[in-house]
Amino acid sequence: MTGTALVSVNVDQEIIDLARRHKAAGGVGLQVLNIVGGQAENLLERLPDGVKNRLEDATTKALEVAMSAAHQSRGVVKDQQSWLNTALATAMGAAGGAGGLPTALAELPVTTTVLLRAIQGIAHEYGFDPADPEIRKECLLVFGSAGPLADDDGADMAFLSARVTLTGATVHGIIARIAPRLSVVLGQKLAAQTVPILGAAAGAATNYAYFSYYQEMAHVHFSLRALSQKSGHSREALVERMKIATKNL
Known part of the structure; x- marks a missing residue:
């Protein structure tokens, strides 16, 4: 984002709006649980031990592939609207879930790439x-x-x-930091896609939920960054105010 001049903004109202957006984003996962008839904490138990043991490595590789492919695609394919990204991901999830675990695993890096590209598009939307x-x-x-x-x-x-110090940090270092957590998240997605009979429906629902959620998180993330630059408040201070606003909703 160019320019450093501060502008007059209603910080309190923007924080409340972001808190509402953040809180609403978390509700999309309920539809997945309704379809698979389970609970998030026990979804991972449905995966074979061999898959669970390789999840972190698979997630790391998916992120590395996504970083390269998503960036390179920006010169070829223009940014799409969020609803179109979600529709594409929903179709991919249905295809991945239809074939059970093998196709769901194959779909993982593709979905991660499309999602990261969507996140990059949202960053651009906010002027970055x-x-x-x-x-x-x-x-x-x-x-x-x-x-x-x-x-x-x-x-x-x-x-x-963003307590990770970005300056000097390598992409691989950040991937190593987030991969363990994301592997659990993607493991839940894979498990939902392997539900007998409901594989395609569960795959579509999980991808819809994950794309809706992470695109909303990207909006919140880059809104806060832009608000920090516009208002002169540190991002850490804005996050603390957002935590309080979220609890009060």
């Missing part, structure tokens, strides 16, 4: 350049939030403060 190495790292940080099946608001909020 996705080609900037620091913004590319910020896009990755969005994956550090809890997934739509989580109910840990504290964990959801923690990533927004």
Whole structure:
């Protein structure tokens, strides 16, 4: 974002609006649980041990592939509206779930790439350049939030403060930091897609939920960054105010 001049903004109202957006985003996971008839905490138990043991490595590789492919695609395919990204992901989830675990695993890096590209588009929407190495790292940080099946608001909020020092941090270092958490999130998604009979429906619902959630988190993330620049308040201070606003909703 160019320019450093501060502008007059109603910080309190913007914080309340962001808190509402953040809180509403978490509700999309309920539709997944309704379809699979389970609870988020026991979804992972449905996966074979061999898959569970490889989830973190698979997530790391998916993020590395996504970083390269999403960035390269920006010169070929223009940014799409959020609803179109979600519709595409929903179709991919249905295809991935239809074939059970093998196709769901194959779909994982593709979905991650499309989602990261959508996050980059949202960063651009707020005036940030996705080609900037620091913004590319910020896009990755969005994956550090809890997934739509989580109910840990504290964990959801923690990533927004971006306590990872971006300056000097490598992309691989950030991936290593967020991969363990994201592997649990994606493991829940994979497990939902392997539900017998409901595989395609569960795959569509999980991708709809995850795309809706992470795109909303990207809006909150980059809104806070833009608000910090406009108002002169530090992002950490704005996050603390947002935590309080969220609790009061």
